[in-house]
Amino acid sequence: MRRLLTHIFGAIGRSTLSSLQRTGDATMLSLRALCCFFMPPWQGSHIVRQLYALGVGSLIIIAITGAFTGMVLALQGYYMLAKFGSESLLGSAIALSIIRELGPVLAAFMLIGRAGSSITAEIGIMRVTEQLDALQMMAVNPVGRIIMPRILATVIALPLLVAIFDVVGLAAGYVIGVDLLGVNAGAFIGEMVTKVAMEDLNIGWIKAAGFGLLIGAICTWYGYRAEATTEGVARATTQAVVLSCVSVLVLDYILTSFFL
Amino acid sequence: MQGYRKIEIIVGIFVFVGIVAIAGLAIKLGQIGGLSSSGYELTAVFEDVGGIRVGGDVMMAGVSIGRVADVSLDDDSEAHLLLEINEGIKISTDAIATVRTKGIIGERYIRITQGADEESLNDGDEIEETESAINIEDLVSKYIFSPDNKE
Amino acid sequence: MLRVENLSRRFGDLLAVAPANIHIRRHQTTVIMGGSGSGKTTLLRLLAGLEQASSGHIWLDGKHDLSCISQSGLYQLRQRMGMVFQYSALLNSLNVYENVAFPLHEHTQLDESVIRTMVMMKLEQVGMRGFEHLMPSELSGGMAKRVAFARALITDPELVFFDEPTSGLDPISAGVVSSLIHRLGQQTRLTSVVVTHDVEAGLRIADKVILLWQGHVIAEGTAEDIRHSDDPRVRQFIEGNPDGPIPFSRNETPFHEALMAGL
Numbered sequence: 001m002r003r004l005l006t007h008i009f010g011a012i013g014r015s016t017l018s019s020l021q022r023t024g025d026a027t028m029l030s031l032r033a034l035c036c037f038f039m040p041p042w043q044g045s046h047i048v049r050q051l052y053a054l055g056v057g058s059l060i061i062i063a064i065t066g067a068f069t070g071m072v073l074a075l076q077g078y079y080m081l082a083k084f085g086s087e088s089l090l091g092s093a094i095a096l097s098i099i100r101e102l103g104p105v106l107a108a109f110m111l112i113g114r115a116g117s118s119i120t121a122e123i124g125i126m127r128v129t130e131q132l133d134a135l136q137m138m139a140v141n142p143v144g145r146i147i148m149p150r151i152l153a154t155v156i157a158l159p160l161l162v163a164i165f166d167v168v169g170l171a172a173g174y175v176i177g178v179d180l181l182g183v184n185a186g187a188f189i190g191e192m193v194t195k196v197a198m199e200d201l202n203i204g205w206i207k208a209a210g211f212g213l214l215i216g217a218i219c220t221w222y223g224y225r226a227e228a229t230t231e232g233v234a235r236a237t238t239q240a241v242v243l244s245c246v247s248v249l250v251l252d253y254i255l256t257s258f259f260l
Numbered sequence: 261m262q263g264y265r266k267i268e269i270i271v272g273i274f275v276f277v278g279i280v281a282i283a284g285l286a287i288k289l290g291q292i293g294g295l296s297s298s299g300y301e302l303t304a305v306f307e308d309v310g311g312i313r314v315g316g317d318v319m320m321a322g323v324s325i326g327r328v329a330d331v332s333l334d335d336d337s338e339a340h341l342l343l344e345i346n347e348g349i350k351i352s353t354d355a356i357a358t359v360r361t362k363g364i365i366g367e368r369y370i371r372i373t374q375g376a377d378e379e380s381l382n383d384g385d386e387i388e389e390t391e392s393a394i395n396i397e398d399l400v401s402k403y404i405f406s407p408d409n410k411e
Numbered sequence: 412m413l414r415v416e417n418l419s420r421r422f423g424d425l426l427a428v429a430p431a432n433i434h435i436r437r438h439q440t441t442v443i444m445g446g447s448g449s450g451k452t453t454l455l456r457l458l459a460g461l462e463q464a465s466s467g468h469i470w471l472d473g474k475h476d477l478s479c480i481s482q483s484g485l486y487q488l489r490q491r492m493g494m495v496f497q498y499s500a501l502l503n504s505l506n507v508y509e510n511v512a513f514p515l516h517e518h519t520q521l522d523e524s525v526i527r528t529m530v531m532m533k534l535e536q537v538g539m540r541g542f543e544h545l546m547p548s549e550l551s552g553g554m555a556k557r558v559a560f561a562r563a564l565i566t567d568p569e570l571v572f573f574d575e576p577t578s579g580l581d582p583i584s585a586g587v588v589s590s591l592i593h594r595l596g597q598q599t600r601l602t603s604v605v606v607t608h609d610v611e612a613g614l615r616i617a618d619k620v621i622l623l624w625q626g627h628v629i630a631e632g633t634a635e636d637i638r639h640s641d642d643p644r645v646r647q648f649i650e651g652n653p654d655g656p657i658p659f660s661r662n663e664t665p666f667h668e669a670l671m672a673g674l
């Protein structure tokens with residue numbers, strides 16, 4: 001009995017300490033990346049390349065997700081609101097859910113799937129094939145060259161992607177709500193315009209930038225610290241995706257409760 | 261480096277589209293420089309606004325004519341509302357502002373009923389005549405505890 | 412040039428490099444030999460500052476201690492070093508030309524035409540001219556190795572580390588590569604540290620040989636010293652005998668006994 005208890009609490013203690021240590025290490029890596037941003041050499045072209053690979057690369061999938069989210073919300077919202085005879089609220093219902101919650105969260109999920117996994121896999125493979133060591137030997141800091149542009153690209157790209165997601169989602173919601181379900185166009189737009197305040201939009205941007213930072217930091221760290229084997233990279237990629245998704249939801253809850 | 265030029269241009273387009281989307285949302289929905297410049301503001305003091313929120317509707321004859329811009333409590337413990345009224349809407353000086361409830365969902369809005377006066381309110385004026393939210397709990401307790409009902 | 416004092420490295424319980432004292436002289440080719448898993452790569456990575464030492468010091472030029480030096484100081488010193496990795500470690504996103512030109516693009520403001528000439532010269536030296544537009548994924552292991560060679564030498568470093576430079580190469584390329592290392596040592600006074608398990612090639616180019624066995628330095632000296640060594644472990648290694656003091660398998664008990672005992 002006593003052995004079992006020591007065993008259990010030992011395991012809890014160990015995993016707590018190791019996750020704390022890993023969180024600290026990941027934070028340090030991101031901070032080092034931040035330092036590299038402010039120090040020469042300037043990595044502009046690499047940031048642009050990453051914006052292309054991660055941001056532009058995720059654009060199509062995020063627009064599609066946005067469109068379907070808007071459409072589903074319009075359908076679902078219409079039948080709910082119709083029961084209370086308040087179909088006119090459809091515009092504001094769609095707009096608020098997309099702008100405050102669904103836009104940032106779903107776009108973040110798409111970015112994790114499309115870009116986060118490839119960040120981890122790419123950096124992990126660079127670790128396995130000693131490309132990171134080769135950079136070191138050529139006196140190029142891999143944190144500045146590899147890590148920093150990727151974190152920066154996710155931080156910049158996600159708010160832009162979220163804005164595009166929002167616009168596409170609202171447009172799709174309008175098409176379904178007004179053209180298909182026959183909600184009055186003036187009421188739809190009018191409700192949307194009066195109910196959405198600048199604060200709602202600001203919350204959306206803050207969330208997007210926060211999620212971008214989280215995704216960049218987590219996915220680069222998992223790649224950078226991946227065990228230098230094929231399975232190590234595979235495991236790191238899975239863990240990076242899972243942890244990014246969970247952290248996005250947790251941060252979403254924190255930010256939502258903070259701003260409400 | 262031909263390839264890099266192309267990447268730069270595409271990224272430029274991407275960033276531009278994203279910023280246009282952000283700006284579009286901010287101007288259309290966030291009303292940056294939208295209503296506040298093209299409309300005017302009125303104040304109104306209520307005893308009880310029943311939990312109305314910033315962004316709530318201001319309606320006249322069932323038509324939305326503006327929104328609630330600010331809700332605060334003044335020194336006399338009364339609710340102080342700032343109403344943004346759209347350009348071109350005339351409200352007479354003796355108009356009545358009422359807190360009403362929309363539909364069953366219970367969303368509050370401000371209803372303005374036009375008065376008989378010829379003159380209309382200007383930017384910064386106060387709507388003198390106000391009627392507070394009808395509070396069902398109050399009605400019930402009034403009925404129960406009113407002296408007439410005592411056995 | 413490099414003086415190593417009491418240097419060691421553990422991975423958990425495994426002592427990959429036992430405390431060693433090594434002196435690598437300027438303008439010499441030092442060859443580190445040993446069986447697979449004897450800690451050669453680990454020792455080389457320690458010398459290059461890529462691996463954190465568990466104990467000991469590495470003195471470069473007698474004044475810089477690579478085992479405790481700031482990141483920026485290390486980058487400063489590394490501009491004078493080069494390294495050829497066991498699996499080449501070419502940057503995947505760049506083609507052959509860009510890979511070889513990479514250190515020049517990073518650390519010099521040379522004209523592109525000058526860089527082009529220098530890159531072509533190095534590629535010619537390793538027999539890879541004409542392949543400059545291929546991506547690393549389109550190269551065979553041997554070709555990639557030769558490109559890595561060109562890349563390590565492009566900045567004319569003073570000190571170059573080679574990890575298994577000839578493994579994975581066909582005999583002709585291997586010959587070209589080892590004679591290139593030899594020639595560089597003779598002509599440009601390059602200091603090189605070569606890790607290899609190819610005894611013949613190693614002894615041919617070495618000014619000094621260090622023999623590792625399970626992380627321990629078991630012999631140190633010129634190629635002649637090693638060839639005529641009496642140490643049975645050294646003899647077994649250079650003659651490639653299956654029988655001798657170095658067991659082929661690391662297990663304590665012979666396989667047939669383990670089998671009888673139910674593994």
Ligand SMILES: Nc1ncnc2c1ncn2[C@@H]1O[C@H](COP(=O)(O)OP(=O)(O)O)[C@@H](O)[C@H]1O
Nearest residue numbers: 422425427445446447448449450451452453454
């Ligand atoms: N990162 C590491 N983690 C754990 N053990 C390692 C690591 N790198 C090397 N080793 C171990 O150290 C020993 C020496 O490895 P290495 O230097 O690569 O040998 P060699 O290059 O001589 O074949 C091996 O037993 C190997 O298993």
Ligand SMILES: [Mg+2]
Nearest residue numbers: 451452453497
């Ligand atoms: Mg090795």
